[in-house]
Amino acid sequence: MKRTTSAAELLLPVSRNRGRSMHEQVEQALRSAIQTGRLKAGFALPSTRALAEDLGMSRGVVVLAYEQLLAEGYLTATRGSATRVASIRQAVSAAAAPIDAETTPTYDFRPSSPDLTTFPRRAWLSSLRRVLASSPNAIFAYPDPAGALRTREALSGYLNRTRGTLAQPGRIVMCNGFAQGLRLVCAVLRERGVKTVAVEDPGHAGQRADINSMGLGTHAVRVDERGIDVARLTALKADAVLLTPAHQFPTGVVLSPDRRKALLDWASRHRVWVLEDDYDAEFRYDRGPVGALQGLAEDRVIYLGSASKTLAPGLRLGWIVSPAELVDRLALAKLHADHGSPTVDQLAFADFIERGELDRHLRKARHVYRRRRDAAVEALRRHLPSLKISGVAAGLHLMLTLPPGLGEAPLEEAASLDSLRIYGLRAHRKRPGGGALLLGYGSLTEARIEAGISLLAAIIRKGPSSSRRSVPTRSTVWDPIERSLKERIAASRPRGRTYLRGN
């Protein structure tokens, strides 16, 4: 394999006059050379010392850039040998264009993303090994659509202990993330005559769309600093309500004790189903999280959980803790959807819980995310002291209220020109309201959080809205994969016909 020792051969466009730090420039130049396939997998990069000398900068600058690209998986390094371009990226660039075709920004404040670099690979691998070494061949048969019994047992123990649920293995249906769980629940509720689901406003835009796509209507109910407005909710004719009581998405507030009680009283009086999305309750930093509603009304509450925040969204591990009345119907819906979730992964998850690995991982993750949240709050206080942060100390993102006159879309556009990706709240609002940003800190180091927020402050000071009046409004679809797929479909559609509605 060819080894280069010259910066000139790498064609890295770095300059002291670009207004961005040198390490960011080196990092971005290398990242895009790898993304575009100009630097191929296995290519040996110059040593940090050689590259720094060539570029006339200190070695520390190049070390920082290499470290970041190693963490992101663009580079690999083994002790005593050169740092090389990783092969994962080659596979991506050699195949058809990647689904998320957008280039990786230097700072991505995507809300709700856990840090994928801290996934407990070793412990997960040993759970997988143990399962494959010790399980009978039956694990390779079509699964029980409700999920592996051992997993449902381990999970019910975990949830009852940490979330205050009243879960029983026989009342759990395993599914592919919360996303599938919600669709299964909608299918079953629709069969049973449910027509409308009340949702939080602001609330998760994708979930609202999923409910509608399952043939159910939605009623958006205002959220204030005490959670969903239960007085308004109870005045509606909804047959079910979907909410995030432990940590509201996206505002970060907690449903107040009086509203929890009023909600459950109303639901049991009127036989309304309560769909509880407990998506990131494990991450509360200032005290223990409030317990799940399910523990107070196991026959009214359909509890939905997921390993997407605690471990990784790519596992697609989710679960429904169901009232007795619905559990078999949910298992049947799961059977009809896909014949059940993969058994081996579920058993690895069970082993992971049983050996205390999930608790161990969460203890570490909580510590890391708490420090990142503190870093974000501190950086915001320092650089943008007039902007209000809402919500409790929890989760993987915070919400920042923008002052009147500062639009979300122009700010997103201006930030993207500086390789900073931020996310406006508007996609998650049903009714119009003031501007706000969702700043996810889960996958950024403390140094990057500080640098990204300082860059954001500089952009706000410059005044993105006045200097760029004519910027096109970026799509409100904030999931880059969804946006990219929709753009591809739109680009390939024959002229004069419309197959997809907008967002």
Ligand SMILES: Cc1ncc(COP(=O)(O)O)c(C=O)c1O
């Ligand atoms: C509010 C909310 N609930 C649940 C989830 C988990 O979804 P899934 O398990 O499908 O990854 C997410 C993920 O971003 C979320 O934002």
